[in-house]
Amino acid sequence: MSPGRITARPADLPTAVVDAPAPRRLVVTAAGLDLPVAAMGVAADGQMALPPDPRTIGWYRFGPAPADRTGSVVLGGHLDSREYGIGPLVRLRKVRRGDLVEVRTADGSAHRYRVTLVRDVPKTLLAVDELFDRTGPRRLRIVTCGGPYNRDAGGYRDNLMVTADPVP
Amino acid sequence: MSVRRVTAVMAAGLLLAGLPAAAAQAGPTANATVSVLHAVPGATVDVYANGKALLTDFKPGTLTDPVKLPEGAYDLKVTAAGAGANGAAVIQADDVKVPGGANITVVAHLGADGKPVLTPFVNDVSKVAAGKGRLTVRHTAAAPAVDIRAGGKPVFAGLTNPEEAKADLPAGTVKADVALAGTSTVALGPADVPVKEGVNTIVYAWGSAADKNLKLAVQTISGLHHNPSGIPGGTGGQAASDGVTPVWALGLAVLAAIGAISVGSARLAKVRARS
Numbered sequence: 102m103s104p105g106r107i108t109a110r111p112a113d114l115p116t117a118v119v120d121a122p123a124p125r126r127l128v129v130t131a132a133g134l135d136l137p138v139a140a141m142g143v144a145a146d147g148q149m150a151l152p153p154d155p156r157t158i159g160w161y162r163f164g165p166a167p168a169d170r171t172g173s174v175v176l177g178g179h180l181d182s183r184e185y186g187i188g189p190l191v192r193l194r195k196v197r198r199g200d201l202v203e204v205r206t207a208d209g210s211a212h213r214y215r216v217t218l219v220r221d222v223p224k225t226l227l228a229v230d231e232l233f234d235r236t237g238p239r240r241l242r243i244v245t246c247g248g249p250y251n252r253d254a255g256g257y258r259d260n261l262m263v264t265a266d267p268v269p
Numbered sequence: 270m271s272v273r274r275v276t277a278v279m280a281a282g283l284l285l286a287g288l289p290a291a292a293a294q295a296g297p298t299a300n301a302t303v304s305v306l307h308a309v310p311g312a313t314v315d316v317y318a319n320g321k322a323l324l325t326d327f328k329p330g331t332l333t334d335p336v337k338l339p340e341g342a343y344d345l346k347v348t349a350a351g352a353g354a355n356g357a358a359v360i361q362a363d364d365v366k367v368p369g370g371a372n373i374t375v376v377a378h379l380g381a382d383g384k385p386v387l388t389p390f391v392n393d394v395s396k397v398a399a400g401k402g403r404l405t406v407r408h409t410a411a412a413p414a415v416d417i418r419a420g421g422k423p424v425f426a427g428l429t430n431p432e433e434a435k436a437d438l439p440a441g442t443v444k445a446d447v448a449l450a451g452t453s454t455v456a457l458g459p460a461d462v463p464v465k466e467g468v469n470t471i472v473y474a475w476g477s478a479a480d481k482n483l484k485l486a487v488q489t490i491s492g493l494h495h496n497p498s499g500i501p502g503g504t505g506g507q508a509a510s511d512g513v514t515p516v517w518a519l520g521l522a523v524l525a526a527i528g529a530i531s532v533g534s535a536r537l538a539k540v541r542a543r544s
Contacts, residue, residue, distance in 0.1 A: 107324055112332035112486035115463055143400030149497040163400060163440065163466040163494065177500040183509040192507045224499055233496035237429070241283060250506040256387075259498055 121166035155188025166211035214265035299369025308378035308475035340369035378409035402464035412478035414450035440466035465496025
């Protein structure tokens with residue numbers, strides 16, 4: 102290797118980090134869903150933090166955004182809440198393969214996806230590294246609860262997961 | 270500048286980049302990931318490994334991209350730019366060992382006494398908990414012991430050249446400054462240091478207090494993130510008893526309610542608590 106092949110760059114303090122625009126709205130016409138999206142992080146128990154109000158869905162802000170070139174954009178929301186009652190994500194179960202999903206981001210652009218998979222996954226078997234993948238193909242994952250509810254076992258048994266691929 | 274011989278415990282990879290034959294002979298050895306930071310003020314240098322030029326016109330305050338190098342031991346020499354392979358050494362380090370699998374930053378910097386030295390630092394590339402970033406600070410300046418402060422409060426106290434300290438913090442921005450140890454005399458900063466999620470942000474204090482040219486240099490190593498352990502879904506349970514939930518689910522919920530599957534439930538709860 103010639104000396105010039107090793108590149109060096111100024112080790113300056115990073116200036117303002119330019120992140121891809123955050124999702125602001127999720128629209129799934131086929132299921133009558135149109136809800137605001139809030140940027141969320143990690144809860145104290147290590148799970149993804151979700152907006153307390155089930156009428157708002159959360160976006161995992163440490164993972165990919167729709168304009169990023171790789172990885173899964175993860176949206177997660179409560180199906181219901183003791184305080185607010187049943188939320189619109191109860192209709193996520195009506196989504197079918199082939200349905201169109203639109204995610205609008207803070208810069209005003211609309212990112213369109215087509216549903217490829219709708220399935221229930223026991224929470225204990227949720228493949229989080231696949232779900233929150235940052236380097237694989239661009240995808241959208243919408244997750245809420247599914248399966249039976251058992252308060253003593255921590256609530257709903259399953260996660261309902263909708264996977265969608267970008268529409269070119 | 271005086272020549273300083275350094276017996277580095279481990280270090281400086283580049284070498285192999287200039288030694289393809291040695292690399293070929295190395296066989297199935299593990300690679301090390303090596304970056305080099307130039308933190309000696311005022312001296313543009315060339316770097317030689319076993320007599321071959323690896324880096325030329327290497328300027329103060331610059332950092333190389335990480336290079337993968339087979340493990341091994343090498344002789345390193347830093348000269349003034351253009352001095353040639355036989356030129357006088359600004360810093361020399363012989364038999365520098367590069368262990369396989371390690372992620373290392375070799376820093377050419379001033380010792381506490383102001384003389385140039387080479388220090389190999391091993392970078393912590395272990396995973397960071399979900400939502401956190403790692404902040405590493407390294408004292409590589411000709412300066413006495415310092416406190417690294419965040420928001421005016423010491424978080425790493427009494428750091429001396431060439432020590433480092435680190436902590437995993439919630440992702441965000443830290444307003445950091447460097448104060449003389451045990452005092453509120455600010456030597457450097459404050460600066461807004463972004464602690465990005467899943468990234469080890471390594472901040473170097475370099476230069477010379479006597480020459481009033483102390484500066485910060487920053488290196489980042491990304492991809493250290495952990496994912497959240499799961500996604501909670503509902504806290505009410507009302508949706509489970511409306512018509513949208515499949516009938517089988519209601520049946521299970523009833524069974525659960527009367528304790529028929531309580532053993533299974535307890536097991537699930539245990540698994541979740543562990544994850």
